[in-house]
Amino acid sequence: MSARTPSPKTAPCFGSFIGNARAVDILRRAIGRDRLPHAMIFAGPPGVGKCTLALMAARRLNCLSPEGDDACGRCSPCVRMGAAILARRLECEKRGDRPCGSCPSCRIREMRHPDLHLVGPDEGKTAIGIQRIRGLIGEIAFQPIEARYRVVILDPADRMTVEAQNCLLKTLEEPPSRTVIILVTANPYALLDTIRSRCRLLHFGEIQPEMIERRLVEAEGRPAAQARLAAALSGGSLGAALDFDTAAYSGIREQAFDFVSLLLGKGSFREASAAAAQATRDKQSFLIYIDSVSALLEDVYYARIDPGRVGQRDLLDRIGPLARSVRHQTLVRSIEGVQRLKLNLKSNVNRQIALEALFIEITRR
Ligand SMILES: [Zn+2]
Ligand SMILES: [Zn+2]
Known part of the structure; x- marks a missing residue:
């Protein structure tokens, strides 16, 4: 065996x-x-x-x-x-x-x-x-x-x-x-x-997401960040969390990383708009995308103040430079902006406009 x-x-x-x-x-x-x-x-x-x-x-x-x-x-x-x-x-x-x-x-x-x-x-x-x-x-x-x-x-x-x-x-x-x-x-x-x-x-x-997250890390050996996200998106179902598609998630996380780089690095509106258009094509994966943007911003934040708490260890060498170059204010406003965007998504707002508006709010100040 x-x-x-x-x-x-x-x-x-x-x-x-x-x-x-x-x-x-x-x-x-x-x-x-x-x-x-x-x-x-x-x-x-x-x-x-x-x-x-x-x-x-x-x-x-x-x-x-x-x-x-x-x-x-x-x-x-x-x-x-x-x-x-x-x-x-x-x-x-x-x-x-x-x-x-x-x-x-x-x-x-x-x-x-x-x-x-x-x-x-x-x-x-x-x-x-x-x-x-x-x-x-x-x-x-x-x-x-x-x-x-x-x-x-x-x-x-x-x-x-x-x-x-x-x-x-x-x-x-x-x-x-x-x-x-x-x-x-x-x-x-x-x-x-x-x-x-x-x-x-x-x-x-339903099962509490914290319990699902712990199970994924301890019994299934999933990376902490992936487990957190899978648990958050599982709707209280361990089965759904176990079926969470890691490969699809990595692709979405790459897209999310691009957007976060543009957001914190003050990329051009044209680039941000193109990234938003790509991300908003599919409603289901968009929710994962936004959660991923949110998890990345949190990790950039932790990389600045307490690198031991960065969840996505595999991205540490890419998150580090972002964390060093971004202004603290910009980072905090980005995290708050994404939280608001998540709330707004519940009221069926246009996803592309919401992302672009977030980009403008953070970069044009
Ligand atoms: Zn027995
Ligand atoms: Zn077989």
Whole structure:
């Protein structure tokens, strides 16, 4: 196994789940007292770890030597269910059109526990149809094969067609023995009332950006500045922060650096206007651009007063000269100007004009 491929033994347990402490606590205590409801809905925004937590619960329910109310991570059920947790973020290392099936990541992805059922829309489909649910009901009609608890995770459960939901009703009401069914959804009200009334609802909320930032730096090894930005733009979703596209970001940051150089170095209006036109083409990346301008200005500021606090260490030798040449007043006014611009963006102002106006305000005084 290559160094960068994680081992299923290191898959996270409850203890390292970030955010939603209340939901985690309810779940851990219910499992510890053997009082877990047999049908549950995990409801909350995308990317906050609902399915991951469901898998962690499956792991703890089946661990052969639990440590307190967490799984040991080492026994055979723990390893195979841990593989399912890791598999959510692993891609084939050969990066071909289809998974090679033999690289370390593929081997983890293909580890299966026979009593863990992850049900989503079939390949190429958007809905979970009645056939899939009938098949599932057939699969779980008998005792679990080896697990103490069989765990069924439907994700996203709101993709079930109405027929599929109706088909599942009886199973939710009288689940087969030693079976826990978890419906994962960002939109619980898209489920039938009759489904909701048969399940215990567990609510999830957004994760604080500071927690996401810390996770990205400490567990994922992301550079501090990138982690800060990814967390700030994640909307409280760890999934979104993990998917944050580093390559695209570097390109945008280069553009932002050009604008900051013009702003602090008093470039010409023509150059600034051209930079603004390039930056404002795409609304989504413009928000990243402005955050990047803001992060760069902050780093120029820190480079002047306390270089140890510069977040974007990789740019230190380019930020340094800017920091030495700019007047303190200009820098402070630029930082304030960008903050105002960010606020104004919420009221749909013309993005190009806003950038040009900022440039004029800072340079023509
Ligand atoms: Zn275990
Ligand atoms: Zn592979």
